[in-house]
Amino acid sequence: MTLKRAYCLLAAFYSLLLVIGIIAVLMGGGTLLAAVYLVVGFFAVLGLWGISLQRSVMNPRMWRPLAVALAVGAVVQFVVMLQMSVSGVTLTWVLTSSIFAILLAVMLYHYGNRDQPLWATEDERSDASRLRVMLNQQTALTAVHREGERENHANVFKVGNEYEANITRHSPEGQEAFSERFRHPESLVFFLEKFASITINDFQRPATPG
Numbered sequence: 001m002t003l004k005r006a007y008c009l010l011a012a013f014y015s016l017l018l019v020i021g022i023i024a025v026l027m028g029g030g031t032l033l034a035a036v037y038l039v040v041g042f043f044a045v046l047g048l049w050g051i052s053l054q055r056s057v058m059n060p061r062m063w064r065p066l067a068v069a070l071a072v073g074a075v076v077q078f079v080v081m082l083q084m085s086v087s088g089v090t091l092t093w094v095l096t097s098s099i100f101a102i103l104l105a106v107m108l109y110h111y112g113n114r115d116q117p118l119w120a121t122e123d124e125r126s127d128a129s130r131l132r133v134m135l136n137q138q139t140a141l142t143a144v145h146r147e148g149e150r151e152n153h154a155n156v157f158k159v160g161n162e163y164e165a166n167i168t169r170h171s172p173e174g175q176e177a178f179s180e181r182f183r184h185p186e187s188l189v190f191f192l193e194k195f196a197s198i199t200i201n202d203f204q205r206p207a208t209p210g
Contacts, residue, residue, distance in 0.1 A: 007052035014045050014104065044070060047108045056119050063112030067105040074101035120186035127200040128185035131156075134203060135163070135185075143192075143202035152196040156188065156203070163188045167196050 018041050025035055043058075043066060050057035074097070081094045120128065134141060135158045145152045153168040159181065165188055166179040182188045192198040 004052065004054075007048075011045065011048045011052045014041075014048055014100075017100075018042060018045050040066070040070065040073075044104055044108060047111055048104065050118075051107055051111045054118050060112050060114045060119050063108045067107075067109035067112065070101050070108070071105040074098040074105070114190070115182050115184055115187040117184050117186045120184075120190065124186050124189045127189045130200050131185045131189060131203075134200075141203040143198045145197045145202055147197065152198060154192055154196050154198045154202075156192075165192060167192075169196065 018038065021038050021041065025038060043062075046057050047063050047066070049055075078094055078098045081091055117125065117128075131141075135156070139157065141156045143154045143156075145154075149172050151170040153170075155166040157164045157166075162181050162183055163185055164179060164181045166177070168175065168177045180191055182191065189200065
């Protein structure tokens with residue numbers, strides 16, 4: 001069994017649990033809190049299908065907060081059950097559901113990592129391919145973007161299997177410099193455009209050492 005097929009089966013299993021929960025609520029077997037759980041579960045299952053099919057679903061910024069909320073909710077639920085007088089069957093069910101929730105939370109947390117090609121647009125993938133070729137030909141690249149009184153400088157290097165960008169932004173308010181490192185060039189392209197307004201066409205020559 002391939003990893004992708006295993007993920008798809010896991011996503012199908014969680015989807016089935018979600019459908020069962022919806023049916024239970026519609027039949028009057030749930031509370032308002034259960035309805036909230038179903039809404040959270042719906043988005044979690046969407047994310048799990050995105051992981052399984054390696055597709056971008058919604059915004060990457062939403063998945064890590066959702067993962068943290070799932071993990072915290074599962075732990076709180078289990079601690080509360082331990083402090084209450086409940087049957088062994090109920091406690092076993094709560095423990096099992098908590099384990100499944102934490103497993104899902106871990107997967108969604110990794111899914112929310114922006115440094116993955118699946119979050120890139122087609123243009124970003126195309127620019128990333130060009131950038132990869134350029135860095136194979138040159139050890140470093142530099143670019144400048146000017147807009148009015150603002151000027152952004154970017155130096156890009158390949159360090160091992162990672163890509164590093166050093167950004168310097170000049171403005172009337174002052175100067176700031178920062179750097180980031182990425183595993184995938186698609187993420188680097190996104191970063192350069194978002195934080196320095198620099199595109200692949202701005203890279204013309206090697207960066208000067210020092």
